[in-house]
Amino acid sequence: MPKLEEYLEAQHAQFEEDLCELLRIPSVSADSQHTGDVRRAADWMVRQFSDLGLSVELVETDGHPIVCAQSPAVEGAPVALVYGHYDVQPPDPLDEWISPPFEPTRRDGNLYARGASDDKGQMLTHVKSVEAWLKANGGLPLQIKFVIEGEEEVGSGNLLKLLEADRGRLACDVVVVSDTSQFGPGQPAITYGLRGIAYYELHLHGPKQDLHSGTFGGAVTNPLNALANMLASLIDDDGRIQVPGFYDNVVPLTDSERQQFAALPFDESRFRTQLGVQALSGEKSYSTLERRWARPTFDINGVWGGYQGEGAKTVLPSRAHAKFSFRLVPNQDPKQLDDALREMLHAACPPGITMELVSHHGAPGFLVPLESPYVGAATRAIERGFGYAPVFIREGGSIPIVTHFANSLDADVLLLGWGLNNDNTHSPNEKFSLVDFHRGIRASSYLWRELSRIAIA
Amino acid sequence: MPKLEEYLEAQHAQFEEDLCELLRIPSVSADSQHTGDVRRAADWMVRQFSDLGLSVELVETDGHPIVCAQSPAVEGAPVALVYGHYDVQPPDPLDEWISPPFEPTRRDGNLYARGASDDKGQMLTHVKSVEAWLKANGGLPLQIKFVIEGEEEVGSGNLLKLLEADRGRLACDVVVVSDTSQFGPGQPAITYGLRGIAYYELHLHGPKQDLHSGTFGGAVTNPLNALANMLASLIDDDGRIQVPGFYDNVVPLTDSERQQFAALPFDESRFRTQLGVQALSGEKSYSTLERRWARPTFDINGVWGGYQGEGAKTVLPSRAHAKFSFRLVPNQDPKQLDDALREMLHAACPPGITMELVSHHGAPGFLVPLESPYVGAATRAIERGFGYAPVFIREGGSIPIVTHFANSLDADVLLLGWGLNNDNTHSPNEKFSLVDFHRGIRASSYLWRELSRIAIA
Numbered sequence: 001m002p003k004l005e006e007y008l009e010a011q012h013a014q015f016e017e018d019l020c021e022l023l024r025i026p027s028v029s030a031d032s033q034h035t036g037d038v039r040r041a042a043d044w045m046v047r048q049f050s051d052l053g054l055s056v057e058l059v060e061t062d063g064h065p066i067v068c069a070q071s072p073a074v075e076g077a078p079v080a081l082v083y084g085h086y087d088v089q090p091p092d093p094l095d096e097w098i099s100p101p102f103e104p105t106r107r108d109g110n111l112y113a114r115g116a117s118d119d120k121g122q123m124l125t126h127v128k129s130v131e132a133w134l135k136a137n138g139g140l141p142l143q144i145k146f147v148i149e150g151e152e153e154v155g156s157g158n159l160l161k162l163l164e165a166d167r168g169r170l171a172c173d174v175v176v177v178s179d180t181s182q183f184g185p186g187q188p189a190i191t192y193g194l195r196g197i198a199y200y201e202l203h204l205h206g207p208k209q210d211l212h213s214g215t216f217g218g219a220v221t222n223p224l225n226a227l228a229n230m231l232a233s234l235i236d237d238d239g240r241i242q243v244p245g246f247y248d249n250v251v252p253l254t255d256s257e258r259q260q261f262a263a264l265p266f267d268e269s270r271f272r273t274q275l276g277v278q279a280l281s282g283e284k285s286y287s288t289l290e291r292r293w294a295r296p297t298f299d300i301n302g303v304w305g306g307y308q309g310e311g312a313k314t315v316l317p318s319r320a321h322a323k324f325s326f327r328l329v330p331n332q333d334p335k336q337l338d339d340a341l342r343e344m345l346h347a348a349c350p351p352g353i354t355m356e357l358v359s360h361h362g363a364p365g366f367l368v369p370l371e372s373p374y375v376g377a378a379t380r381a382i383e384r385g386f387g388y389a390p391v392f393i394r395e396g397g398s399i400p401i402v403t404h405f406a407n408s409l410d411a412d413v414l415l416l417g418w419g420l421n422n423d424n425t426h427s428p429n430e431k432f433s434l435v436d437f438h439r440g441i442r443a444s445s446y447l448w449r450e451l452s453r454i455a456i457a
Numbered sequence: 458m459p460k461l462e463e464y465l466e467a468q469h470a471q472f473e474e475d476l477c478e479l480l481r482i483p484s485v486s487a488d489s490q491h492t493g494d495v496r497r498a499a500d501w502m503v504r505q506f507s508d509l510g511l512s513v514e515l516v517e518t519d520g521h522p523i524v525c526a527q528s529p530a531v532e533g534a535p536v537a538l539v540y541g542h543y544d545v546q547p548p549d550p551l552d553e554w555i556s557p558p559f560e561p562t563r564r565d566g567n568l569y570a571r572g573a574s575d576d577k578g579q580m581l582t583h584v585k586s587v588e589a590w591l592k593a594n595g596g597l598p599l600q601i602k603f604v605i606e607g608e609e610e611v612g613s614g615n616l617l618k619l620l621e622a623d624r625g626r627l628a629c630d631v632v633v634v635s636d637t638s639q640f641g642p643g644q645p646a647i648t649y650g651l652r653g654i655a656y657y658e659l660h661l662h663g664p665k666q667d668l669h670s671g672t673f674g675g676a677v678t679n680p681l682n683a684l685a686n687m688l689a690s691l692i693d694d695d696g697r698i699q700v701p702g703f704y705d706n707v708v709p710l711t712d713s714e715r716q717q718f719a720a721l722p723f724d725e726s727r728f729r730t731q732l733g734v735q736a737l738s739g740e741k742s743y744s745t746l747e748r749r750w751a752r753p754t755f756d757i758n759g760v761w762g763g764y765q766g767e768g769a770k771t772v773l774p775s776r777a778h779a780k781f782s783f784r785l786v787p788n789q790d791p792k793q794l795d796d797a798l799r800e801m802l803h804a805a806c807p808p809g810i811t812m813e814l815v816s817h818h819g820a821p822g823f824l825v826p827l828e829s830p831y832v833g834a835a836t837r838a839i840e841r842g843f844g845y846a847p848v849f850i851r852e853g854g855s856i857p858i859v860t861h862f863a864n865s866l867d868a869d870v871l872l873l874g875w876g877l878n879n880d881n882t883h884s885p886n887e888k889f890s891l892v893d894f895h896r897g898i899r900a901s902s903y904l905w906r907e908l909s910r911i912a913i914a
Binding site: 199207219220221227231232233237288296300306312323351354395398 | 487760
């Protein structure tokens with residue numbers, strides 16, 4: 001790889017210049033005023049790929065286009081699919097940005113701009129590593145496909161349709177995604193598990209209108225009383241979820257995972273201070289990291305009903321509402337949960353109340369086998385790129401598209417996070433470390449070599 | 458009484474016009490934006506009394522003013538104190554009103570407006586009966602004092618202070634209050650028992666800002682989960698309240714009361730239909746009327762927290778809020794409940810949550826002796842005014858000030874209800890029957906005669 005290393009060194013400034021050019025395009029997918037900007041970002045990606053000589057296609061959708069590109073097939077080597085997104089979160093509140101969100105600005109070794117970390121900067125590391133192979137070595141040691149969408153921040157609806165309609169186009173052995181974080185500075189991470197989600201809305205209807213709680217209280221079922229009782233029944237004081245069968249298919253944490261989590265430099269007291277809480281709580285017999293990454297949860301996300309204004313109004317309300325969600329871990333089945341939850345809530349719904357349970361979206365959890373040869377390859381590549389061995393972590397949030405890739409492409413997924421937890425990815429002053437940008441390009445370059453050495457059946 | 462009857466007949470339209478004028482003033486005591494309107498209603502009352510030649514005073518307080526008026530003393534006759542209130546409940550939800558809450562509108566023999574029944578319309582019957590005596594008969598057969606406050610819907614705090622500071626001003630033999638309901642149309646009632654109330658607001662504080670429920674869920678105590686659990690713990694599935702000692706001093710229903718309640722023509726199926734519910738529920742082993750009138754309750758009046766907008770937001774909220782209240786019966790002590798409740802909720806508040814419990818207002822329950830001569834006088838007056846004998850009932854609502862009157866003035870209290878249970882007093886489309894408005898004025902006119910005949914020791 002000496003010529004490649006030389007190329008990376010020589011192109012240092014140019015790589016940053018290219019990233020800045022992409023960051024100047026305000027490709028805010030959620031805001032229809034930016035539809036033209038989103039397309040400009042897609043066109044910019046197309047030019048990157050065609051300049052490299054890859055075959056490239058701008059796939060039109062009902063929304064923002066998807067950029068697909070690929071290098072030639074390589075006999076005997078696995079096919080890698082790089083997923084990323086060129087759209088960004090809205091930048092507001094604008095007045096909290098120190099430098100404008102779409103004028104990339106260098107400060108303290110970071111590049112500040114909306115999308116710097118999520119996901120333009122991280123995604124571009126894989127484009128630049130491919131450039132380095134092609135320019136320095138004249139070719140790639142394996143076939144690489146890129147699928148770079150413009151709707152990640154608004155639910156990936158059209159990419160899901162493409163995945164269903166044309167799975168062959170995305171066929172691969174391994175999916176590479178850089179849209180997560182390192183565990184900390186100098187602690188690059190391979191995220192090998194994500195939680196899934198099942199999100200619900202519960203509406204309880206009691207008397208046809210609000211009643212006087214003095215005249216009617218005690219004899220008419222109060223929807224808010226029913227709501228409190230039904231929600232409270234879903235979880236016990238030990239943090240154990242009471243939906244029948246909820247834990248039946250949960251893959252337990254292995255002893256080695258638990259030891260590995262316990263060995264991570266996680267400062268619980270600092271964590272509490274950051275959140276402004278005096279104590280933490282959760283499922284009995286599990287540590288904080290285990291609770292956040294690898295155990296299922298029940299969280300009420302919102303409630304409303306009755307009188308919420310100033311002072312005391314003695315009302316027995318007509319309706320009560322809640323939004324709540326479960327985080328799921330492998331191998332919990334959202335459909336099975338849905339059935340059991342409906343049955344449980346219907347049984348718990350008291351006389352005089354009718355209930356409506358709306359299911360918002362669901363995705364199962366996701367776990368890569370740590371023994372996978374692809375994980376081994378990524379581990380070695382990261383050691384070369386960063387100079388540190390990666391840690392193996394899980395993440396409590398959900399990236400629904402990742403689960404869909406894993407399930408429908410039957411491929412392992414490598415979540416290689418070059419960002420940091422404090423990159424402000426959905427907040428003002430988003431940033432990305434420039435050192436980590438270059439480390440990511442180097443790690444990605446070595447990843448193609450390591451992956452190409454895996455024998456394909 | 459012939460001249461008086463004539464006067465009532467002649468003033469029919471004017472009485473209604475006066476009521477509409479008062480109802481057009483949005484005197485919402487709970488909403489500080491309406492402070493000026495509340496005062497306008499007080500001024501309107503002052504003008505009514507001064508126009509009658511009564512001695513009148515607008516008593517300033519820390520909150521809304523109290524209107525006091527009185528006629529001259531009458532040797533040998535008892536002194537009657539009429540209590541009422543000129544403030545009203547908030548009108549929301551506004552979009553459920555058929556005609557605007559502060560534009561009194563006649564429909565089907567009723568007058569629709571916030572405060573029509575509670576309490577402007579009912580209270581005004583006693584003002585108009587005094588007017589009739591003064592205009593038709595040239596004087597009153599007994600001394601009548603009026604105390605009309607502007608804070609009944611927010612706890613009567615300043616009237617309580619006045620009662621403590623200047624009991625002599627309100628000294629009387631009997632208190633007359635029309636702020637309750639008939640048992641049904643054509644079934645005027647003397648209400649001989651009221652429930653008390655203890656109203657609370659609970660605020661739970663968790664992390665210092667809203668968190669991502671994926672990244673933090675399961676490890677950080679969710680204030681909404683805590684809220685559901687704490688509220689649900691206050692009552693069991695048999696409708697029994699779980700605050701320690703809650704039932705210790707409850708005066709049980711007597712067998713004769715239970716028989717009398719059971720004999721009332723109460724159609725439970727019609728009641729359900731009116732409310733739009735398929736079933737009723739409440740404390741085990743009690744009938745619906747017993748549950749509404751003579752047993753204590755726990756009702757959640759409002760809850761809010763987290764995401765309440767469209768779609769799914771995966772938030773672990775920073776805060777959770779509830780308003781809830783207990784209805785109390787004789788001889789439960791609000792102070793004892795307060796102590797036990799605080800202790801119970803503090804014990805139930807999970808790690809990572811700080812709680813704030815705000816007590817809004819409290820009053821014990823109340824019972825009048827049915828053998829009182831004042832009850833006999835009111836019974837005869839109602840027969841004259843309505844053409845029907847009254848039934849003797851209890852009421853689930855609270856008029857905290859009534860309990861205080863009874864206790865501190867050592868007077869009997871006559872609760873003479875001219876309203877109806879379906880007057881929507883704390884709901885949209887509040888109304889008052891115009892026939893009953895005039896019957897009330899007539900009954901009140903006869904009440905002054907009947908009361909004046911009671912010999913005073």
